[in-house]
Amino acid sequence: MPKNGGRIRNFKNSEHFEHDDRMHTSGTRRVSFKPGTNKGKNKWNNAKLLLDDDIDMTGSAGGPHAHRKGAYRGRGGRLNSPAPRIGHGINKKKFVPGPLPWYQIIIPYGAKHEKDVILRTLLSFISPDIFVPHYYKINGNAAVFYVDDVKLAEKLFQADRKITMSDGFKLMVIVRNTVPSVTVDAELKEKMKLAMAKRYNAATKALDLTKFHADPDLADVFCALFRPVVMLEAINIIAENIPDLEALNLNDNKLHGIEHLKILPNKLKSLKILYMGDNRIPFLGSLEPLKALPLVELYLKGNPLLNRFSDHEIYVSDVRKKFPKLTKLDGVDLPPAIGFDVLEDVTLPPRQQSFLVDPAGQDLVREFLTQYFAIYDAESRQPLLEAYHEHATMSMAASYLTNDSRNAATQRLNAYITNSRNITRITEREARRRYLRTGRLQVVSFLSDLPKTTHDLMGFAVDLLIYTPAMIVLTMNGVFKETTTNGNPIRSFHRTFVIVPNAGGGFCIINDMLFITNTTKEQDEKAFVSGVAVEPTPPTPAPTPTPAMVQPSQDETQKMMLTMLSQQTGMNDHWSVNCLEQTGWDFQRALFVFNQLNTEGKIPPEAFVK
Template sequence: MPKRGGGRNRNWKADTDHFEHDDRVNSVPRHVSFKPGAKGKNKFRTWKNPLALLDDDIDMGSSALQGPVRKSSFRGRGRMYSPAPQGSHGHTKKKFIPGVLPWYQIIIPYGAKHEKDVILRALLGFLSPDIFIPHYYKVNGNAAVFYVDDVKTAEKLYNADRKITMSDGFKLIVIVRNAVPNMAIDAAMKEKMKLTMAKRYNATTKALDLTKFHADPDLEDIFCALFRPMIMLAAIDIIAENIPDIEALNLNDNKLHGLQHLKVLSSKLKNLKILYMGDNRIPFLGSLDPIRSLPLVELYLKGNPLVNRFHDHEIYISDVRKKFPKLTRLDGADLPPAIGFDVAEDMGLPPRQQSFLVDPAGQDLVREFLTQYYAIYDSESRQPLLEAYHENATMSMAANYLTNDSRNSTTTRLNSYISNSRNLTRITERESRRRYLRTGKLQVVSFLSDLPKTTHDLMGFAVDLLVFTPAMIVLTMNGVFKETNTPNNPMRSFHRTFVIVSNANGGFSIINDMLYITNTTKEQEDKAFSTGTVEPIPPTPAPTPTPTPTLAAGTPDDSQKMQLLNMLGQQTGMNEHWSINCLQETGWDLQRAMFIFNQLHSEGKIPPEAFVK
């Protein structure tokens, strides 16, 4: 019996080289060299581009040295500088390393000496009771080559190396590499794919079953794996050309991973409503984004890694439904009806409005209340606001920065507000929360008086009247204001809520005041104190008289005129003569008078003598 001699060349290429002799008795003896700088050294040491593996073979059990041999300082018997022993019999223990691709090439050197059935029977006997399917079995030179599409099978075949003794006494060599078969999409291949699809198509249900398409017996001589984008796109073209009205497609068990190329499904298979993609390798739910435009009513994803990422099945269903809103069946189970609104799909949203009034009857009251309140609030003294608050009123303020603010900028600092902010996410202690809550109208007005002096953009207010009853009014507003006594007059954005109740004198008092302050956005700054004609509360038809708290309309009397005159003077700084002219021209409408003043003042059209008192 001839001696084996030598060792295995792990970099032998099955598709290009072959073993020319069955015995090696007269072969030239090999010489082992450890000289540094040998050509081809560390050729396959690292792989930085996994995509390169699509066309190259990798030796899964390479035992080549991974670096130059170091000189040893060992001084004992034997040659100096000899490499240290590597395990028993001078060999390192081999280890199977799974590849990044789902296909493995199995090479049997000298496999041509035996029939295909003999080789496969020997391998199946070693793997028993497990079985495997060899794909694309062929003989290259003196070697037998085939492919498997399962990593567990590949590892077991890798461990079968030199453990199977054939009838001639030689041990069977098994080389495992992570590689895919070569392919060339031509007319002949497309024709075979078309014929194979034809037998898998059910015209009655308009369903095409491509489950494990590459393993179909009619395709055993060609590589037709749908996980390769080129092959999948060719298959979609065949479907679109021959059965464009297809409604159901089964792609189970095809080792699908990336789905980016499947975005063509929505344009080429417009009637597709049922899609099965179970037992594949789809990693994340986001991988389904390329096909989310499909009007799917049934989807099957079980057996993919993405399903195992969800520990809560209800969240899994909810997230899948967000991508496919029309889904009624998922992973073989019916879904409960989706919660929706019984409206037409093409119905648009109602037009946007700046303010909302739950009851139009409150329009005049809200307008006058805001005008009077902010006329005093923006004046030199806020003490008159004592008359606006209830004896047991409470007030809180919160302040925070916008996420994109630079706190180092002088104009964006909120130091005057942050120090007194009752932000409940920041103030967690009960005593501190109580301390930052102002109780009683004296504390409220005293706190408001300490805040920076301001000028509000009344015409830019967005006002919502949420509750309007004879006993209580809930009013919210948001807008912008400028700080008048702060350098550079920084602009702020605010949101405020008033809860107003009736008092014993027949009027109304604020019993709860909540204020939130932050910096303005660029859009708010561009629109603030503009010269537009938008009013904070849009005009509405006069309501039918109801027993609600409204003020009498009409020309104000002398006492009311004097009150409006004082408010306008405090707000604008104009003298009495110019204030009277402004109010007379606007029909004693304080809000409109303020608007005209702001417009003319921003244009520099108000002379200096208007402010001489």
């Protein structure tokens, strides 16, 4: 029998009772405030599961300091002797922070005291700190409320049995790490709408949801935005009522996992300012679901993710990689981003096949390339000696495309790979020097050993980068066909010429860089669409025409082409017309055919008699 007139009473698991500090009971009458027996390992210890599911997870009030049955023997070894009070042989209880941002505070037998009395007593004990009691209610004989701050929860934990009430009993305070339950129903949705309405600024199209769960209009319900079901409902309400929202403040809402916020870019397409400070976002990668938002301002201070950066510049750089349009981060204006950025409302100029830094060089470039490739595609490339400077240098590199099948005969680049000067692969200085051709004799001899070709001049993309009296820099991309290789494979090339004046008053190449690879599928489809690959035939001789034979059938454009071709080639009108007609009145093609045939000596002398 217990001493001091104690009486035996059976309590329900859910009922809280008042502990009489003046009386001690035996182990057979020990009462636990745990919600129920849970054998085996607790499978709900994962904080993320607790946050994502509507489960009222209850933690032990004492954690490591919970009493164990039969753990104490009194003097003389007698079991179930009255346990000594704290500070007299038993280690002081310790507060163990839990993984959740909410703590349940239970005051056993708090129902016999007024709410104001209990709260005023607790506030006096933890002063100067102040806590906000959320969802205060009476549950049986106990008073229950929640706090959303771990430091305040620890202060209240330390108040256990430290406060003597007016009736002489010491106030018990039990702290459990658990989240209030929530049910999103029509009533909660209506309350959320009313709370949001007063927080919306129509002039700036901004909605302030800072610490939304603490809103006075939501005092009797648990409406925490860190619960995905609540956040998703809030976003739906915003999308239905203010779809053009431009600024949203989600500061201090205990946000952790935000994967469900991936719907924001689709729901709120005008959102440009987002505040998410003083939350629990652990990694910068957690913001990945928000990348599609066109944010110009972002606030992240107060999140653990900032502690992972020892260098602030790296932090700013990494954030801007996710949100390249940011102009303000954590309240600080950012310098203009270094990079290519085009405003959405700016129309890009139309694509050009060629670029000329100076339009005055157009004729010279056209004539130079036409003459050079007419000789290059001829049977003999020896005449190219006149095109190169005495001390010219030339290098060639070749490589395969990543999707090339090197077993296919038409895709093998053996004729080029063996002489490739790819300096990413050839690192020895002597080898690099050996693959560099110096002097025009070496250059032309090397070019003569390469496979015979026919270039698609009309498919060239030509850029004139430098055009001065002292130097011309010319780059070109295009395709050519190998005419003496089985299968006549088509190759892609990039070439750069550095051209300087020569002693004879013309121009010559002083540096030549050539890169060769296989063509892409798109290049194959567009190659030689103008018919350049067809072997040209010399024009048929005919009597010298009179002006009347030429002029009547030509329009103004054809007249201009005829005059230009006659001036540039020196041929008379009849041969010029013949050349233009056989090339479909394609001036560039006609000029190319003339240069090729003239180099081979296939144009008779009478073609130049005027």
